[in-house]
Amino acid sequence: MSRRPYSQHGLAVINALVIVLATSIIATALIERQTRLSTALITEHDATQAYWLLSGALDWTTQLLAEDARGSAITVRNGLWAQVIERLPISDERSTAYFSGYLQDEQAKYNLLRLQRQGQVNPAAVTQLQGLLQAIQLPPKLASEIALQVAAMQASSDKKASQAGARLPSELTAARSLDPTQQAMLNQYTTLLPEQTGLNINTASAYVLSAYIEELSLADALRIVAARDQGLWFRQVSDLNALLPTGMQATTPRLQVKSQWFSAHGKLELNQTQRRFQALLERGANKTHIRWIL
Numbered sequence: 001m002s003r004r005p006y007s008q009h010g011l012a013v014i015n016a017l018v019i020v021l022a023t024s025i026i027a028t029a030l031i032e033r034q035t036r037l038s039t040a041l042i043t044e045h046d047a048t049q050a051y052w053l054l055s056g057a058l059d060w061t062t063q064l065l066a067e068d069a070r071g072s073a074i075t076v077r078n079g080l081w082a083q084v085i086e087r088l089p090i091s092d093e094r095s096t097a098y099f100s101g102y103l104q105d106e107q108a109k110y111n112l113l114r115l116q117r118q119g120q121v122n123p124a125a126v127t128q129l130q131g132l133l134q135a136i137q138l139p140p141k142l143a144s145e146i147a148l149q150v151a152a153m154q155a156s157s158d159k160k161a162s163q164a165g166a167r168l169p170s171e172l173t174a175a176r177s178l179d180p181t182q183q184a185m186l187n188q189y190t191t192l193l194p195e196q197t198g199l200n201i202n203t204a205s206a207y208v209l210s211a212y213i214e215e216l217s218l219a220d221a222l223r224i225v226a227a228r229d230q231g232l233w234f235r236q237v238s239d240l241n242a243l244l245p246t247g248m249q250a251t252t253p254r255l256q257v258k259s260q261w262f263s264a265h266g267k268l269e270l271n272q273t274q275r276r277f278q279a280l281l282e283r284g285a286n287k288t289h290i291r292w293i294l
Contacts, residue, residue, distance in 0.1 A: 057099055058279060061264040062288035064103070069283060075105060075259040076202045076233045087269070101266035106280070107259040108203035109191040110211060112169055115143075116151035129190075132211035135218060136189055138182055145174035150192075166192055167280065167292050191261075193280075194291065198256035201234050213250070220245055233257075260284070 068080040075081070087098040110132055114125040121144075129143035149172055166172050169190045170183035178186065189208060199212050206221035213221075224243045234240055234257050240250040264279045279293040 057101055057266045057268065058264065058277075058290065058293075061101070061103060061262075061266075061279075061281065062290075065262060065281065065283045065288050074202055074233060074235060074257045075107075075200055077105075077229060081105075081262065095271065097268055097270040099266065099268050101264065103281075104263045104265065105200060105203040105259045106191045106193060106261040106263050107197055107200040107256065108205065108208065109189055110199075110208050111197050112146055112150055112172075112190055112192045113194075113196055115147035116154050119151055119154040121147045121151045128211045132189060132207060135207045135210065136185055138178070138185060142174055142178075142186075146172055149173055167294065168192065191263075193261050197261060198253050200256050200259045201237065201240055201250070202228065202257055203259065212254070213244075213248070215248060216244070 064083070065081055068075070071080055081103050084102045086100050088100070090097045090099055110129060112129075115122055115129065116125075126143045126147045129146070130140040133142055134140045146169075149166075153166075169175060169186045169192050170178070172192075175183055175186055189205065199208065201209065204212070204225075206218060206225045209224065210216050210218045210221035224240070227243060228234070232243075236257060237250050237252045237255045239257075240255070241248075244250065260283045262281045262283065264277070264281055266277050268275045277293060280291040282289045282291055
């Protein structure tokens with residue numbers, strides 16, 4: 001009796017199993033692909049929503065600066081602008097996001113644009129910056145290197161310094177030799193504003209005051225800042241003279257009591273998505289302008 005029918009039957013079963021297996025593999029791949037696509041779409045949706053919420057956060061910062069300006073003729077360290085937001089819930093019908101953010105007074109820092117005058121290095125400002133860098137334990141030689149780059153940017157372009165290749169001090173070529181901790185320190189005490197600005201004596205640190213005001217020792221600067229931060233705010237620049245050592249005088253326009261330039265720092269958490277931003281804001285008489293955003 002022939003066994004051929006049984007062989008054909010067995011082959012048919014094997015073929016059917018192969019088809020089932022192949023179909024299962026294809027179905028599994030399609031499901032995995034669909035899952036990845038769905039996850040990507042959800043993430044993209046979250047990112048888009050987070051972007052729009054961060055746009056709203058920038059509106060919050062500009063309103064905060066406007067309210068601060070209306071409420072006070074000077075800019076002080078405990079002003080309305082200085083409040084910190086921690087995980088503020090922002091809800092709609094479908095989800096809840098959490099916003100955290102704060103503002104920094106950029107005129108409390110040493111403006112690196114002072115290192116040049118009409119595209120030429122300013123030696124006096126270089127000496128000031130060397131003293132500041134030494135005080136915050138950064139290499140003083142950076143002052144000359146930064147000055148050369150800032151002066152070159154001004155000499156070779158009609159654009160402002162912050163529009164010619166760097167927005168933060170840590171983005172300058174000379175700062176690339178610093179480690180991340182040192183770069184953060186540089187950003188904390190120096191700034192790169194797109195125009196010459198005065199230093200706000202109500203918000204500046206003792207390190208920056210000492211570097212900025214000729215012959216003011218760090219010890220005297222620490223004493224002045226301690227008295228100021230207890231509520232002895234300066235209503236005008238000449239008020240500082242009462243706290244300066246004998247024979248020393250504060251001068252304008254190098255020094256100010258109100259600030260126009262601020263940086264906004266924010267983070268938005270939405271489901272598994274986090275979006276961060278940093279922006280430079282210029283507070284004008286009627287409106288706050290966003291000069292750049294990272």
